[in-house]
Amino acid sequence: MKHVLVAIALTGCAIPALTFTGQSPAAASSHHGGRAWMNPRLRPEQRVALLLRRMTQDEKLSLVFGYFGTDFPFTKYKAPAEGRAGSAGYVPGVPRLGIPAQWQTDAGIGVATQGGAVKKRERTALPSNLGIAATWNVDLAYKGGAMIGAEARASGFNVMLAGGVNLAREPRNGRNFEYGGEDPLLAGTMVGAQIAGIQSNHIISTVKHYALNDQETDRNAGNSVIDPKAARLSDLLAFEIALEKGKPGSVMCSYNHVNGPFACENPWLLRDVLRRDWGFKGYVMSDWGAVHSTVASVAAGLDQESGFPFDKEPYLGDGLKKALADGTVTTAQLDRMVSRILYAMFRHGLFDHPVTTAPMDLSDAMLAADAAVSRVAAEQSIVLLKNDRRVLPLAGTAQRIVVIGGNADKGVIAGGGSSLVYPKGGNATPDIAPKTWPGPVMFYPSSPLEALRRQLPNAEISFIDGRDPVAAAAQARTADIAIVFATQWAGEGFDVPLSLKDDQDALIDAVATANPKTVVVLETGGPVLSPWAGKAAGILEAWYPGTAGGDAIANVLTGKVNPSGHLPVSFPNSLAELPRPEAPSKGDVHYSEGAAVGYKWYDRQNLEPAFVFGHGLSYTRFAYRNLRARIAKRQVTVTFTVQNQGAVGGMAVAQVYAAGDGWEAPRRLVAFQKVDLAPRQSRQVTLALDPRLLADFDAGMNCWRLRSGSFRLTLGDSSAASSAKATLALTPRAIVVPHGFCKRG
Numbered sequence: 001m002k003h004v005l006v007a008i009a010l011t012g013c014a015i016p017a018l019t020f021t022g023q024s025p026a027a028a029s030s031h032h033g034g035r036a037w038m039n040p041r042l043r044p045e046q047r048v049a050l051l052l053r054r055m056t057q058d059e060k061l062s063l064v065f066g067y068f069g070t071d072f073p074f075t076k077y078k079a080p081a082e083g084r085a086g087s088a089g090y091v092p093g094v095p096r097l098g099i100p101a102q103w104q105t106d107a108g109i110g111v112a113t114q115g116g117a118v119k120k121r122e123r124t125a126l127p128s129n130l131g132i133a134a135t136w137n138v139d140l141a142y143k144g145g146a147m148i149g150a151e152a153r154a155s156g157f158n159v160m161l162a163g164g165v166n167l168a169r170e171p172r173n174g175r176n177f178e179y180g181g182e183d184p185l186l187a188g189t190m191v192g193a194q195i196a197g198i199q200s201n202h203i204i205s206t207v208k209h210y211a212l213n214d215q216e217t218d219r220n221a222g223n224s225v226i227d228p229k230a231a232r233l234s235d236l237l238a239f240e241i242a243l244e245k246g247k248p249g250s251v252m253c254s255y256n257h258v259n260g261p262f263a264c265e266n267p268w269l270l271r272d273v274l275r276r277d278w279g280f281k282g283y284v285m286s287d288w289g290a291v292h293s294t295v296a297s298v299a300a301g302l303d304q305e306s307g308f309p310f311d312k313e314p315y316l317g318d319g320l321k322k323a324l325a326d327g328t329v330t331t332a333q334l335d336r337m338v339s340r341i342l343y344a345m346f347r348h349g350l351f352d353h354p355v356t357t358a359p360m361d362l363s364d365a366m367l368a369a370d371a372a373v374s375r376v377a378a379e380q381s382i383v384l385l386k387n388d389r390r391v392l393p394l395a396g397t398a399q400r401i402v403v404i405g406g407n408a409d410k411g412v413i414a415g416g417g418s419s420l421v422y423p424k425g426g427n428a429t430p431d432i433a434p435k436t437w438p439g440p441v442m443f444y445p446s447s448p449l450e451a452l453r454r455q456l457p458n459a460e461i462s463f464i465d466g467r468d469p470v471a472a473a474a475q476a477r478t479a480d481i482a483i484v485f486a487t488q489w490a491g492e493g494f495d496v497p498l499s500l501k502d503d504q505d506a507l508i509d510a511v512a513t514a515n516p517k518t519v520v521v522l523e524t525g526g527p528v529l530s531p532w533a534g535k536a537a538g539i540l541e542a543w544y545p546g547t548a549g550g551d552a553i554a555n556v557l558t559g560k561v562n563p564s565g566h567l568p569v570s571f572p573n574s575l576a577e578l579p580r581p582e583a584p585s586k587g588d589v590h591y592s593e594g595a596a597v598g599y600k601w602y603d604r605q606n607l608e609p610a611f612v613f614g615h616g617l618s619y620t621r622f623a624y625r626n627l628r629a630r631i632a633k634r635q636v637t638v639t640f641t642v643q644n645q646g647a648v649g650g651m652a653v654a655q656v657y658a659a660g661d662g663w664e665a666p667r668r669l670v671a672f673q674k675v676d677l678a679p680r681q682s683r684q685v686t687l688a689l690d691p692r693l694l695a696d697f698d699a700g701m702n703c704w705r706l707r708s709g710s711f712r713l714t715l716g717d718s719s720a721a722s723s724a725k726a727t728l729a730l731t732p733r734a735i736v737v738p739h740g741f742c743k744r745g
């Protein structure tokens, strides 16, 4: 059958014919020293067309090939002097035509420095991206992005390699802390907001790692095998939403294979889904060392090779030059690649707001203000998982407190790998191995113990490192309350066990047995097993809390801040519950759970995890009522009220889930809102539902499809809660499902 492609949404990335608004090209040229493309009043497409025709082939080639920004003594590689020392990447500009270089820095938590760099930039670290997702606060995600983007600009960078949105499909993935959790709506929305915040500084952000790079084991050679329909409903939907909300200038393709081809030469991912179906107009850059070919990569839609010499050959360097000479790649293809790069550079202000060379050190005032942004984000990211007999907050109740383990006397842990931000004041634990890639194991010098002592000057607070569980238990027995800190180090290039290492489970068990008033504070990359959960009175998940993490944790423990984080990932009881209980494997990884990721899997299997997706307690109580759904202007909205029934202010996270027939799982998160409420205050909230979340993806037709039927909606403060219910009857024509690129028979 012959298929005709019909665009339903505005798609396509062709550069339109030149039309000038009010100014002739000649006039524009004379105003801009003969460089008409420098006129900010022209549309990016127009500027690209004007500039492209003035570029030589070598100039075009220089834009599609990037270098690692840091010396690599092992391979005798010396980074270009024009790059920023110790950075991730550098793509030369074309000074003759006023095209700026691209100075690239990692990542989503802040301005990182490569481990091999002699001098480290001391910058502000946000909580991990998973922590940011746990805030469920879209404005906060934007503000955090704006803060780290401002530090990137102030450091001389105009491309930030942020925007990690791979779903936490594999809870042991060592990079889950760089991503937005297990749900496509939450992850896409939060990461999209962060990207928009970064780009508000007139710099480009990526979204990465496209796609299905959901484990680190064998990441350079593994093949993620997934039914395309399931991918569209899960991981790819997270990318789609992040692209819409954040409008990143660039997409970074990942290391792994996806259903066969490598992600960076994958026509389905790059050409069909990203450009045709989603209408992405920016450029695709490779991950560092993710390119394996010239002709196939270009044909699939790769625009820029990053971080030479990470790849085996300069595929888009000399390789591309040869391919142009022998006609296996055409000039038209090269022009398309360069156009997409230039489009993003114009669109995001790289020409009009150039960055300058910048000092290694930022001012103390800037770092102090930025630490406050990070602290607020950390406070809202911390999830109170359990609070029996109101063991928390501490304020006013405890006299003798023992703090145990987790280097809580020194600082808070961070994740390893390319995203690592070096803090002002240096590593608080310089002696922990590994000290080199993907290390060092970093603790930011923000000690929870010291912060607690500052906040509770009348309490007697002792510390014991926890290496000897018997000694720790003995000390706990004599205290009014015991607070055990447990850490998990995760990072790029390796996956992690779900059990806490170094006998920390035994330590917690011993302490909680000795003192029923035991509070456990977890600083982990993602979910962990908690065999001691029944014994501990209180449990806080603080993730990797960033630059000011010690203060944030103390603020929540003492009640200065009311906890409002909710889980962006499910916490299992055991490995046996997972879709793939065995450790992440090499080669083909069959994602047979399809789109039933995280809570959707647990619901489908009728399993109850240790802590459900969306869960999070508060020091106050909220009531969720009067859920109503309506259709107006061919859109579904839901309205409900949330009330703070307690005596302290707090933030509720209202979550709406839908159930439909024939879905991958019993329910999907379809809307959420964080609501700040004073004591007794109540607020009405109205939210629009994304129609894709009520629809199904028809892979045969390559289209979102809404079936007639009745949808059951629930409202509550977690995926398992159902404080209010509503039903919604829909026919396909009742609402608009705007996104798609359907085939017609």
Ligand code: BGC
Pocket: 088, 106, 107, 161, 208, 287, 288, 307, 418
């Ligand atoms: C990582 C990317 C990072 C790049 C540059 C790679 O190892 O996967 O996330 O942006 O390095 O440092």
